[in-house]
Amino acid sequence: MLRWSPVGIDRDRVLSKMAYIREQTSSIKDLLEARPRDQILADPWLIRGLKYSLQTAVEALIDLAYHIAAKKMGYAPGDARDAIRLLAEGGVIPAEHVPAYSAMIGFRNRVVNGYQEVSGERVYAVAREELGDFDRFLESIALVLR
Numbered sequence: 001m002l003r004w005s006p007v008g009i010d011r012d013r014v015l016s017k018m019a020y021i022r023e024q025t026s027s028i029k030d031l032l033e034a035r036p037r038d039q040i041l042a043d044p045w046l047i048r049g050l051k052y053s054l055q056t057a058v059e060a061l062i063d064l065a066y067h068i069a070a071k072k073m074g075y076a077p078g079d080a081r082d083a084i085r086l087l088a089e090g091g092v093i094p095a096e097h098v099p100a101y102s103a104m105i106g107f108r109n110r111v112v113n114g115y116q117e118v119s120g121e122r123v124y125a126v127a128r129e130e131l132g133d134f135d136r137f138l139e140s141i142a143l144v145l146r
Contacts, residue, residue, distance in 0.1 A: 008071040011145060017060045017067075018138055024057040025131050032128060040124060047120040050127050051111050057134060058108035061101070064141055068092060072144075080105045093140040100133045 028050060031040070040046045065083035070076050072090060077083035081102050088095045107126055110118050 009068060009144065010071075013067060014064060014141065014145060017064050018141060020060045021057045021134055021138060024053040024060075025134050028053050028127050028131060037124060037128075041120050044120075047123055050123050051118065054123065054126055055108050055111045058104050061134065061137055062105065062108075064137075065101075068141065068144060087140075092144055093137065097133070097136055097140075100130070101137065104130070104133060 031046065031050070035046070040050070062080040062083065065080065065087055066077055069083045069086040069090075072092070073086050075086065077086055084093070084098055084101045084105070087093045088098050093101070107118070107122075
């Protein structure tokens with residue numbers, strides 16, 4: 001396991017991305033608490049909003065992974081999953097979380113690139129069941145800044 005130091009990391013950039021992820025996940029949690037499942041699924045604008053919030057939160061997570069991997073490994077990752085792998089190899093994130101982060105990246109890719117339609121049910125399930133993955137990632141990244 002590599003020893004990490006915050007030298008070379010753009011602290012403001014990292015904190016800004018972390019705040020953005022927290023803002024998006026907080027908004028999602030607020031919506032899920034305020035509206036019942038059926039009401040959310042029946043409203044295409046709410047589903048679009050959830051998709052956008054999830055997509056952009058994952059994009060911020062990817063930006064963090066690229067930045068930290070590049071600064072601490074001296075290596076520009078080939079893609080988002082490569083960046084996550086490098087963070088795990090470097091001890092920044094637990095290796096057992098890599099599949100969850102990889103799935104998040106896959107979800108984002110399907111939403112953005114339209115490889116396949118992402119149903120409202122799937123968007124709702126991700127929002128309801130997988131927000132904790134963002135929290136775990138942010139906890140790991142916060143340790144890099146210390």
